[in-house]
Amino acid sequence: xxxxxxxLPRRPLVSELLKRRGRSLIVRGLGSPTWDCFAAGDSPEYLxxxxxxxxxxxxxxxxxxxxxxxxxxxxxxxxxxxxxIGCLGVVGDQAPANLGxxxxxxxxxxxxxxxxxxxxxxxxxxxxxxxxxxxxxxxVTEQGAIxxxxxxxxETPGPVLAVAKIAITEDAWALPEKDGATIGHRFRExxxxxxx
Amino acid sequence: xxTPDIDWSADVFREMKARNISTICTVPDGGLTRxxxxxxxxxxxxxxxxxxxxxxMGIATGCWLGGGRAMIAMxxxxxxxxxxxxxxxxxxxxxxxxxxxxxGHWGEFNPWQVPMGQGTRPxxxxxxxxxxxxxxxxxxxETFVAAADMAFNSRVSAAxxxxxxxxxxxxxxxx
Numbered sequence: 395x396x397x398x399x400x401x402l403p404r405r406p407l408v409s410e411l412l413k414r415r416g417r418s419l420i421v422r423g424l425g426s427p428t429w430d431c432f433a434a435g436d437s438p439e440y441l442x443x444x445x446x447x448x449x450x451x452x453x454x455x456x457x458x459x460x461x462x463x464x465x466x467x468x469x470x471x472x473x474x475x476x477x478x479i480g481c482l483g484v485v486g487d488q489a490p491a492n493l494g495x496x497x498x499x500x501x502x503x504x505x506x507x508x509x510x511x512x513x514x515x516x517x518x519x520x521x522x523x524x525x526x527x528x529x530x531x532x533x534v535t536e537q538g539a540i541x542x543x544x545x546x547x548x549e550t551p552g553p554v555l556a557v558a559k560i561a562i563t564e565d566a567w568a569l570p571e572k573d574g575a576t577i578g579h580r581f582r583e584x585x586x587x588x589x590x
Numbered sequence: 591x592x593t594p595d596i597d598w599s600a601d602v603f604r605e606m607k608a609r610n611i612s613t614i615c616t617v618p619d620g621g622l623t624r625x626x627x628x629x630x631x632x633x634x635x636x637x638x639x640x641x642x643x644x645x646x647m648g649i650a651t652g653c654w655l656g657g658g659r660a661m662i663a664m665x666x667x668x669x670x671x672x673x674x675x676x677x678x679x680x681x682x683x684x685x686x687x688x689x690x691x692x693x694g695h696w697g698e699f700n701p702w703q704v705p706m707g708q709g710t711r712p713x714x715x716x717x718x719x720x721x722x723x724x725x726x727x728x729x730x731x732e733t734f735v736a737a738a739d740m741a742f743n744s745r746v747s748a749a750x751x752x753x754x755x756x757x758x759x760x761x762x763x764x765x
Contacts, residue, residue, distance in 0.1 A: 421652070441655065446678035449648035453678070456652020456660065459613055459636060480641025481648075488638060574681035578655050587657025 401561035402537060404498055408469070409434040410537075411496070414544035415467065418494075419585075421457055423450035423470025425505040426565075427498055431469065433568035438584035442570045442577050448478030451495060455485060458493040461585065465492050467547050472499040472513045472557075479522065485553050486527030494547040495523075495555040500562055508562065523555040530554040598756065599624040601731025602689065609738055611659045611687070613638060615646035619665035621691035621757035626663065643668035644675035647686060654684045659742065661687040666694060666710040666751070667703060676717045679747055686747035687738050688719070696754035699762055707754075714749050725753035 408430040412420070417439075422428040424443040427450075431440055441457070443450060454468035475482075475497055485493065501514035513519060520531040530550055534543050534557070546554050571577055582588040602625055606614075614629050615638040616622065630637050638660075640646055646662030653660040662672075669690060679686035693700075694707015711721050720740060724733040734750050741748040 445681060446648065446675060448644070449651075449675055449678050452645040452648025453652040453655075455638075456613075456649040456654075456658075457656040458652075459638075459649070459660075460653045460656025460658030478642070478645060478648075481645050483641045484638065484645055484649075488636075575683035578682040578684060581655055582657065585657055 401559055402535065403563050404430055404500070404560040405433055405563070405565055407537070407540065407558060407560065408498075410540050411544055411547065414541075415548055416465070418465040418467050418548050419457060419461065421450060421454035421466060421468045423468070423474040425471060425474070427469045427471055427474075428570065429565070429568045430498070432570040433565070436570065438580045441581050444572050444574070447474055448481075450474055451481045451485065452478065454495070455481070455488065455490060455493060458490045459488075462490075462492060464585075465494065465548055467494040467496060469496045469498065471504065472497055472501065472519060473503050473511050475519065476512055476517075482523050482526040482528060482555070489527075490553055491551045493552040493554075494550075495553070496543075496547055497555070497557045498560050499557050500560045502562065504562075518557075520555065520557045528553050528555050532556040534558045596727040597624075598727045598730035598752070599628065602734045603628045605731055605735050605738065606661070607632075607635075609659065609742065611661050611738070612636060613649065613653050613658060613660035614663060615640055615649050615660060616663040617641075617643050617665070617668050619663075619691045620760060621665075621752065622663050622689070643671045647672055647675035647678050650686050651679045651682055651684045654679075655682065659685075661689060661738075663689040664691075666690050666692045667706045669710045669714060669749075670706045673713055673717055676719060676747055680718060683745050685741040685745050686719075687741040688747070688749040689734065689752065690749050691752045691757055692754045693760075694754075697759035698754065699759055699764065711751060719747040719749050721749050721751055723751040723753065725755045727756050730756065
């Protein structure tokens, strides 16, 4: 896995995917997945994160439960997901048809100095997801797979999970609003569930 | 021990439903069995079995952001798993309601339960959770109401701590 030749550049990948999201709600993991999303353009339907490592998928599952008619796609990193990997068992058990998960896997702890992560050796998150009962998975290493990846994440009945093997790249900082109350309020207003 | 004529689980169940709390996340505990069974058989409610308690902070926060209401039911030992995760609802100013059945206090048999049981309330308060301890079965319902209303109306994290005095100490088949 660590020798995969065609590592995707993350920012163009995320940008191309978000163009295809339709009305999907996007729940981001902390750090680079949040920066990637904001760099591709802002929307009140994006739930940004600056913390709560390990909780991106549970948060997306919560949104998916509360909004069964909306597609919800969680975009997170390999380290973020592995910190709370048992949540894939919860997703497998609840089997939400409206939930997609994309793991941007650079095999590193990107935010803290690019230290080696667990997927750099033998761990395969798509295989782990299969074991937890998430039957529809995909591992992507080439730009050409983006249409199929978008179809899986935004249209195929869930739960689905995709791993995108991404390159280490030098990307400009793209920092969205960091006040959670503001991010959450904007998201709720966009869904028409704001107020007291 | 709970007296047979006071069913605190039914009181919590009634108040939970009255407040449209429709998603209940749990890592089960013996003291929660009756309530969890009532939830599981109610078609209007969703029981979410977790692999670890902190997932409940994410799910409850996500539910609220999506316009729904959730809570987490767990044993006191699970509180230790939630401390960092409790930053998430706090950051979003989202409500986080917890129902915690206590271990490590009243006649505890198992020494492994004592450290986290004794540390539950201080640990919760250290991260800003409002604690509502209750040690009489007839007061669990009203205590749950107070915690739930504060959580959802004031958008804070609140925990009902149900005393081991109500649940009874697990005997492990010993006298």
